Amino acid sequence: MEHAYIILFLVGVIYTVITFLIGGIFDIAHIGGDITAHIGGHIDGNSGGEGIISPLKPITIMSFITVFGGIGIIGTHYKLNAVIIFIGAFALAALISFSLYRFIIVPLTKAQNTSAVSQEELIGMRAIVISPIIDNGFGTISYIVNGSKYNAPAQHVSKKSVKQGEEVIIYAITNNIFYVEPLNDQD
Structure with missing residues (x-):
């Protein structure tokens, strides 16, 4: 044994x-x-x-x-x-x-x-562009959930460019791409 x-x-x-x-x-x-x-x-x-x-x-x-x-x-x-x-x-x-x-x-x-947070809960959240979003292209945003900071690929909802450092709102998430619009575009 x-x-x-x-x-x-x-x-x-x-x-x-x-x-x-x-x-x-x-x-x-x-x-x-x-x-x-x-x-x-x-x-x-x-x-x-x-x-x-x-x-x-x-x-x-x-x-x-x-x-x-x-x-x-x-x-x-x-x-x-x-x-x-x-x-x-x-x-x-x-x-x-x-x-x-x-x-x-x-x-x-x-x-x-x-x-853990569902993607639906991220819609409407504010984020910061950490690498510029180019025309008809992508960039990277950073957002905070429950005190943790996350990054995600992003594109402008109208495929426009967004400068680094601009504050944006997350409008949609499709295929793990975050579609955003700058706060100053909402006026």
């Missing part, structure tokens, strides 16, 4: 190291939110209701496997009863995984969801 614990522990450690180095690319089990990526990737396209935060995420599964294997290795090293080792390893692994889920994953997911 010691070999099984060693294998489980090594699988958990190796997975953790690989995902740390790659940056969490294997976390494909995102449930409960359809993220609409814009230039900064911060707009949540699904503003209606909160999603389910699944405890079956790779991080909780791997923490369970790693702790289970590690406790099993320690127990067999001290030659404890195999049943006691298994039950203890299972209980501690479940406790650690639950704690990680309850006190890390759930709060972080909720914090991320509360800062």
